[in-house]
Structures are given as structure tokens and as C-alpha cells.
Amino acid sequence: MEPKYPKRIQFAHLPTPVEPMSRLSKHLGGPDLYIKRDDQTGLATGGNKSRKLEFLIAEALAQGADHVITTGAPQSNHCRQTAAAAARSGLGCSVVLRGQAPEEVTGNYLLDDLLGAHIYWTGNREGKEVIAEVEKQLQTMGHKPYIIPLGGSNVVGATGYVLAMKELTEQLAQEKLNIDFIVFASSSGGTQAGIVLGAQVYGFTGSVLGISVDHAADTLQTLVGALATATATHLGLEQSPLLDHVVVNDDYLGDGYAMVSDLEKEAIRMVAQKEGILLDPVYTGRAMGGLIDLIRWGAFTRGQKVLFWHTGGTAALPAFANSLL
Numbered sequence: 001m002e003p004k005y006p007k008r009i010q011f012a013h014l015p016t017p018v019e020p021m022s023r024l025s026k027h028l029g030g031p032d033l034y035i036k037r038d039d040q041t042g043l044a045t046g047g048n049k050s051r052k053l054e055f056l057i058a059e060a061l062a063q064g065a066d067h068v069i070t071t072g073a074p075q076s077n078h079c080r081q082t083a084a085a086a087a088r089s090g091l092g093c094s095v096v097l098r099g100q101a102p103e104e105v106t107g108n109y110l111l112d113d114l115l116g117a118h119i120y121w122t123g124n125r126e127g128k129e130v131i132a133e134v135e136k137q138l139q140t141m142g143h144k145p146y147i148i149p150l151g152g153s154n155v156v157g158a159t160g161y162v163l164a165m166k167e168l169t170e171q172l173a174q175e176k177l178n179i180d181f182i183v184f185a186s187s188s189g190g191t192q193a194g195i196v197l198g199a200q201v202y203g204f205t206g207s208v209l210g211i212s213v214d215h216a217a218d219t220l221q222t223l224v225g226a227l228a229t230a231t232a233t234h235l236g237l238e239q240s241p242l243l244d245h246v247v248v249n250d251d252y253l254g255d256g257y258a259m260v261s262d263l264e265k266e267a268i269r270m271v272a273q274k275e276g277i278l279l280d281p282v283y284t285g286r287a288m289g290g291l292i293d294l295i296r297w298g299a300f301t302r303g304q305k306v307l308f309w310h311t312g313g314t315a316a317l318p319a320f321a322n323s324l325l
């Protein structure tokens with residue numbers, strides 16, 4: 001059954017390329033590695049949020065909104081891409097960032113500002129509280145704000161990755177490429193929920209593995225399973241519950257969210273120096289570090305094909321210079 005996709009605004013650069021990583025594969029001596037370049041989707045550098053925002057911004061406009069509000073970490077890629085999508089669509093944008101304003105204005109925080117977003121810091125307060133305050137303030141001024149959740153991870157945003165699986169399965173069919181595993185960074189769950197549902201809808205027969213960036217595996221699995229099933233309903237699909245299709249590895253949480261360790265540092269340098277591709281310190285560096293570790297442990301056999309889905313984030317690199325050098 002074909003999903004009933006709601007209206008979307010096409011501002012991502014699609015399809016993103018699928019490329020072999022021959023030098024990295026040879027260096028590691030394990031499976032054949034490929035990469036899907038969602039770091040090249042555009043919207044102020046690129047990343048996985050472009051696909052989600054195509055549907056989220058379309059819904060905001062359909063509801064008559066003139067402003068979007070969203071939230072994230074100080075170096076949130078999601079907030080930066082939302083600010084870009086809002087600018088591109090003529091909408092105002094407010095971002096509520098966790099914690100205190102850092103002294104140095106760099107990375108995504110700098111880009112949020114350049115893109116014209118109004119930036120609010122939560123300090124010690126709950127993000128929800130600050131979002132509600134910003135929403136009220138905007139309404140008092142006669143605006144119609146539309147709230148995009150953390151990471152754009154609701155049924156509307158996850159739809160972007162259901163459609164991405166259509167794109168990927170078409171590319172694989174065209175290239176006659178049989179991928180055994182798709183591996184990527186998973187955090188607020190929208191990307192994984194969309195990929196898991198899209199895998200069912202478009203008949204992808206390999207395995208889908210989310211490397212958790214910040215949640216225990218059972219927590220993220222439950223969240224992704226529920227979101228994937230709800231996204232199916234949103235798209236008018238009769239789909240049995242998807243929880244059993246959600247596989248999460250939480251072995252690489254290290255010292256916590258955005259805490260850069262040798263795992264990320266090695267992965268970032270290795271992929272940069274073998275393939276000329278930049279990863280990010282928080283998400284893709286951690287997920288690739290996990291993949292490299294799994295390869296070293298012999299989790300894949302030679303001849304298997306593993307696709308790493310690059311979800312972006314490189315705009316954050318300058319903000320982590322001190323922990324990367």
C-alpha cells in the first residue's frame with residue numbers, strides 16, 4: 001500500500017548520493033562500506049532535518065502560521081536547519097536553546113544568529129516553560145506560531161524519512177546494490193522511525209541499526225516503535241506494530257550527550273583522512289565510532305555491505321575544536 005503523503009515543500013537537495021567508501025573499507029578490512037550523503041541536503045550546510053522540515057514547514061504554512069518555534073541543545077543542528085527553512089519560507093523563527101549562552105558565538109549557534117532566529121536560553125528552567133512563554137508573547141503581538149518538537153521528531157517530521165527510504169530503495173535497485181545493514185545515529189527517534197517504517201513499505205530486506213547517541217536502548221526502542229506505528233497511521237497505512245523492527249545499540253553513550261571521547265575523535269579523523277568526508281562530533285562521529293568498533297569485533301562478515309547514513313551535523317565542528325585537537 002502506498003503512503004498518502006501530505007503536502008511537502010521541496011527545499012532539500014535530493015536524491016542525496018550513495019557512494020562507496022572503498023579506502024575506509026580496505027583500511028578496516030571488514031564489510032564493504034557505503035555512505036548516503038544526507039550531510040549534503042542543503043539548508044545552511046545540510047543534515048537529516050531538511051527531509052523532516054519539508055513536511056513540517058508545509059504543515060505550518062497550511063495552518064496559516066507566520067512563525068516557527070523549536071528547541072534543542074546549544075549546538076542543535078535541528079535548530080539551525082529550522083532557522084534556515086523558516087528564512088527560506090518567509091517565516092519568523094524562535095529557537096529555545098538548553099542552558100546558558102556560551103561566551104563564544106560559534107558553530108550552529110553562530111548560524112542560528114546569521115539566519116535571523118530569535119535565540120532564547122533556558123538557563124535552569126524547563127524548555128517547555130520557555131517555549132510556552134515565547135509562544136504566548138508571539139500571540140500577544142498578533143503572530144501565529146507553529147511549534148516544532150525537539151529534533152522535528154513527530155509523525156509529520158518522521159514522514160521525511162519514510163520518503164527517504166523510497167529514494168534509497170530506488171537508488172539501490174538502480175545500482176543493483178544489496179545492502180545488508182543500514183547504520184546511523186539515533187537520538188530523538190524521528191529518523192529511525194521513518195527509516196523503519198519506510199523499510200517495511202518499500203520492501204528493504206536488510207537490517208536497520210540505530211546507534212543511540214543519548215538514550216538507553218529500551219527507552220529509545222519504545223519511543224521509535226511508537227513513533228513509527230503512529231507515522232504509519234498518519235500516512236493512512238494499515239501497519240502492524242513496528243516495535244520488533246526497531247534495533248538500537250546503546251554501547252557508545254560514553255560520558256553522555258556531546259561529550260567527545262577517543263571514539264568520536266578516531267572516527268572523525270579516520271573518515272576525513274580515508275574518504276575526505278567530514279563527520280560531526282556529537283552524532284555521526286559517535287555512530288561511526290560505534291560502527292568501526294562493531295567491525296573490529298567481527299559483527300559483520302567480509303562481503304557484507306553496510307550503508308552508513310550520514311545525517312549531517314558538521315556545522316557544529318568549530319564549536320568542538322578544543323576537544324577534537
Ligand SMILES: Cc1ncc(COP(=O)(O)O)c(C=O)c1O
Nearest residue numbers: 187188189190191283311312313
Ligand atoms: C547530525 C544529526 N544526526 C542524527 C541526529 C539524530 O536524529 P533523530 O533526532 O531523528 O534521531 C541528529 C538529531 O539532532 C543530528 O543533528
